Amino acid sequence: MAGAAFVAWVGAAIVVLADGRRGQALGLALLAMSLAVLAWPAGMAAGSVAIALGGLIAAVQCWRSGPAAWGIMPAGSTPRLILCIASALFVFWLAASVTSGPDASLRFAVIVVSGLMGARVLMSRDTSVVLTGIAALALALGLASGLAAQSPGPVPAIVGGLIAAGVLFVPAAPIPSAIQAASPAPTDSDGA
Helix, strand or coil: CCHHHHHHHHHHHHHHHEEHHHHHHHHHHHHHHHHHHHHHHCCCCCHHHHHHHHHHHHHHHHHHCCCCCCCCCCCCHHHHHHHHHHHHHHHHHHHHHCCCCCCHHHHHHHHHHHHHHHHEEEEEEEEEEEHHHHHHHHHHHHHHHHHCCCCCHHHHHHHHHHHHHHHCCCCCCCCCCCHHHCCCCCCCCCCC
């Protein structure tokens, strides 16, 4: 299960680091499959299927919308890389040593994916990237119900899968150029 949690972090990190639709779709697909693997032993077999299907539908739709490039680690993405690495280290420490009980892998995946996707939604100005982050956040929050002592069943995971599958079909209007010109994209201190 630790491998699936690591793949979930890799998928979330790709979503955070990618600006193109192919990179976003790859990260979302990795994320959905690893969360589905983590949901199965948590007693949510139907939820696992819903997360996998919802995530794959979202990844296919993401592949079809947005800039037609991979866009992984474009110029100015050093702060996002630091965010991915620091959040993984902090959440690993939190899931493995501070909290108690089984399912450390599930706790790690839910916390790190939720945190990274929340940050990605807040830091992006591109609507296709924001919608991808919302889809991934819905998958992680749907899986979070597996952490409860008495699980509410597969309903939260099914709802998360449905939200993820449907959010990328929302028509997204481009951001007006006047707003983009007023707030230029941040760059690294070395100008990259």
